[in-house]
Amino acid sequence: MITHVAAKGEDRGRVVVKLGATGQPSEAAIEAAVRIAQAFQSEIESLFVEDRQLLELASFPFAREISLSGRSSRAISVADIERDMRLASRRLLKHVEEIAQRAEVPMRWRVVRDEPIAALAHACAASGPWNVVALGEPFTARQARALRDLFARVLDTTGVVVAPPKARRPQGPVVVAVEELDRLSGMLRTAERIAGINGGEIRLLLVASEAESAHWMEDQARLLLGGQPGVVVQSVVAMPGDTTAIAESLRRLAGGFVIAPFGGLVVPAEGDLGPLVGLLECPLFLVR
């Protein structure tokens, strides 16, 4: 949605904030979602997904829940899980509502019982196609597969916002990680609108797998940015599948918000997202 809306100059769209069973909200992710909604005059839809699989799990007579500290465990029933999810949904939805109200962003909410990706796909399809999905819980490297599934199965979304565990509230420069020059202008326009809300500057990170390509891209980018002398431009060479160098570069740029393509060198669809997730201290807006 974002790049499209930004490219077309349209002012519409929706940010779907997915909340789930963990019950642990990511402030950074929710704030980022609200900022995007502000930037594009969109609305927030809070979607609490009661994971159907958990209810099925609770039906087993041997089902036990181990506490987060590992120090206690208990037998669980469907009723227990339903009650816990109900309490979590109330708390989380209220929390998001408060943040949206402060930002004067319209919000509606829904609670659905489904498998999470399917629930998102249905929600986005219901008012697509220009949706952004924000995962409202801290994003860890273990969720890489779920992220890949999301991009694969939720077709009516243009991007996904994730916030690593160390992410802070989105303040500061907007960093745009570009791997293909033809996407530069569209991503820059997106960055400009978000930066307009953030009050921050824009920093550009050009990512290539070879040094020559990186230099060429940097030259081209500087030509393109002739009218925007304030934009900081850097380039980095990264081997496919190795996100460490890119993660380090992004950290050094000290962004408050990173916009990057999904499925490329920055955020590979397959591979270890650990370094990226471990180092980044800001939300990540992944675009198709």
Add this chain to the structure above:
Amino acid sequence: MFFKRSTPAAKESRDTPAPSPAIASTPAAVAASTQAPLEVDKLRRRVDPASLGFGSTSDLMPATSLIGQDRALKAIEFGTSIRAFDFNLFVLGPPASGKSTAVRSFLERKAAAARAPDDWVYVNNFEDHNKPKALRLPAGRAKIFARAMLEAIDELRATLPAAFESEDYQVRRRAIDEQFRSGQEERFAALDRKAEEQNIAVLRTPMGFAMAPVVDGKVVKPEDFNQLPEDWRADVQRRIEELQKELVDILESAPRSDKRRRLEVSELNEEVAEIAIKAALDDVRALMPELPAVASHLTDTERDLVRNVALFLTPSGEEPQIVRQPVDTSRDPRFRRYMVNVVVAQDSNGDGKGAPIHSEANPTYGNLIGRIEHIAQMGTLVTDFLLIKPGALHRSNGGYLLVDARKILFSPFAWEALKRAIKSREIRVEQPIETLGFASTQTLDPEPIPLDVKVVLFGDRELYYLLNAYDEDFGRLFKVQADFDETIARSTENDRAYAGLIAAIVARHGLRPVDAGGVARIIEEGARLAEDREKLSIEIGRIADIMREADYWAGEAGRATTTAADVSRAVAEHVQRADRLRDRSQEIIAREIVLVDTEGAKVGQINGLSVIQLGDFAFGRPSRITARTRLGQGRVTDIEREAKLGGPLHTKGVMILWGFLAGRFALDIPLALAATLVFEQSYGGVEGDSASSAELYALLSALADAPIRQDLAVTGSVNQWGEVQAIGGVNEKIEGFFDVCKARGLTGTQGVLIPKANVQHLMLREDVVEAAAAGKFAVYPVATIDEGIELLTGIGAGARAADGLFPAGTINRRVDDCLKRYAEQAKGFRGAGSNDKDAIS
């Protein structure tokens, strides 16, 4: 039984014309011996300006020390030289006697040669913040130390964030984080994989984790699961239980891992911080390497800085939002614990000013001992070691503390605190409320600072003796008294020294030079202030006041030099400003509202003299004293006492005159006398015995029926032997009667009888002296009652002859006869007359 009373005719006969000084009408046998008035030069001791030997004070070297105070100066020398904590000084003497200036001037010379005391600072006690540490530093180093600490912290504010943002630190920090993160995640990932291989999923629930069998990544529906064979289901359950145990292991190990991570991060932080902190504090160490206490404090500071390095890595809450500029380090509450509170500091240039001399003008508890201030924060009062404020004891430590004794006694808790500090030889700063055990809020208990001070208290004699009598600590702690005399003996040498003192006052106040005549006039005024022609007052304050006033009048007259006329005018103007009551007193006598006769003669009536003191101005006033007698039981009624207007000294005087009567007359008969004595028109209290001779004269006159000259006034006390004794205020008393006489016109017979012993005190006003020189007024010195009564009555007193009788016609014979007559008459009355009973009622 009745009393024989004198007839009205007899009573009236007591009013008679005044006899001349040598009464011609009395028989030769009873005529009074001729009593000559004092020579004029005895009335005022003049100073011949030519004898001074200079033209004006410009020719003189100003006196640099007090004159005539050898005793006091020796005491000060001793008291300030002896190195003992309990040999403190009490300088006693009258106010404005220049003792404070003299002591200070003396101490300045002594202190200048002494070593400058050490500096003292308070620093934070990192072990116990409530007990700040006191550090001793060589003179002049405290401010350097404080500044160096401030600069070190300033430097750390820049270097520590830079060190923690450095690539080196970041890489090492990330390595630790990554090691922990990847370790945990790898174990989770391994568990995930293991579970997946066994078709089991690890799912996140709202409260934790749970496991379930899966097929194609989806949880098996329970109804499908139940279709599976029993042993399959049991096997799945067993595998889940095993995996759950592994999950518990992973989860339980997380805090331990995190603790290890934190430890490693902490060690890294300390390592990085230590380098920067050590570098910053080494600069401070280098400034004072020889001071172990400072080195120890710096070690503690270093340890605390390392432990609290995060203080330097977060912005202050006080940083302004508009201008992002760091708050000044000295004002940043985060860094207060590293600052230095300079309590006592000498000049940092190291040349030293010697031992300190500190005068505390307002010796309250806090000003003396120091105080712990508080600041309001979020509605509560908080304090720290930087809010310890030094007191006078800190400032004078190693030197001298000068305090007014009366002021310190009037300040709550201050006196006890001073004594406590001297006794314990340490300055312990605490709230007064703490000393009473009533402190209810948390406060500080700063380490005491050793005290080595010589305390000099200033006060008057009364205060000194009161403290000695009622405060047992006082004598133990203030063992040296420096007693300043009010006066010095007059001599040619001292007159010249006095001139030097006058020159010093001229120099100190920037006055015009005083010519020799002016100096002579001031010296004379000094003698008058001393109330003694043989003494000079060294009441420096009063002398300086006269000189400054004279200087003003000299200026008004357009003179470049202050002359005797200016000094006289200054004295006269000063009196004129203060003598409203004297004028009023003279006026009511002149208008005969208060009855005082200044001519003629009357039986049983005499002019007594009293002095009224109003601030620093005193004046004399005549009062009529009357006596009446009759047959009685041997009692003299002191009406002043009966009316509760007479003070104890006055009563004593009356008792003495009764003793005189009883001892001289009626030796072998009962004293069957009743007499009353009164100060006429006295509406206030009467105190002192200076009128006792006058009362006796009046009584003798009444008994002898001999009229007393009203053109004379009398002062002097009397003893039981009839000797006239010295009194105070003789000049004012003579002048008081002179003024009354002068207002009515001087007759040439008027004068005052004074005790012979008071002749040496005479420093009468110029106009009185001039009148005496012109023969219009006289001063008669008398040594005995007999001399006095002869002067007053013109009748000889008479001495008891071998036959036990006084010569016929003499005053004493007439009194004796009268008393015998009373005794004869009393025979007819039972119980009349007894020498053994209380003679005074």
